[in-house]
Amino acid sequence: MILKEGVRTLGVSRELIIAFIIVNEVFRYFDYQFVVTSITDSKHSYKSLHYSGNAFDLRTRHIKDSKIIETIVNVIKERLGKDYDVVLEPDHIHIEYQPVF
Numbered sequence: 867m868i869l870k871e872g873v874r875t876l877g878v879s880r881e882l883i884i885a886f887i888i889v890n891e892v893f894r895y896f897d898y899q900f901v902v903t904s905i906t907d908s909k910h911s912y913k914s915l916h917y918s919g920n921a922f923d924l925r926t927r928h929i930k931d932s933k934i935i936e937t938i939v940n941v942i943k944e945r946l947g948k949d950y951d952v953v954l955e956p957d958h959i960h961i962e963y964q965p966v967f
């Protein structure tokens with residue numbers, strides 16, 4: 867796992883750290899670098915879970931095959947389960963911890 871320069875880790879939730887471990891395993895399996903591009907830094911939407919340390923973004927641009935990106939997203943979704951949302955954006959994957967009770 868690599869933190870892009872400028873990524874702020876202050877206030878990251880324990881639940882997100884569990885997600886880092888799992889996502890790291892998935893990227894290692896597919897043999898791609900796992901690069902976190904944002905956690906509590908940067909501008910996000912008004913109610914974004916980034917600000918509370920419950921969301922992060924990761925890089926996809928180094929994966930040229932969009933089918934592999936989709937597969938990675940599906941594997942991550944399956945492994946993180948229903949308490950996490952995994953969203954494939956045009957230039958990154960957004961993952962947030964948002965449990966449903």
Ligand SMILES: [Zn+2]
Binds near residue numbers: 910960
């Ligand atoms: Zn995000």
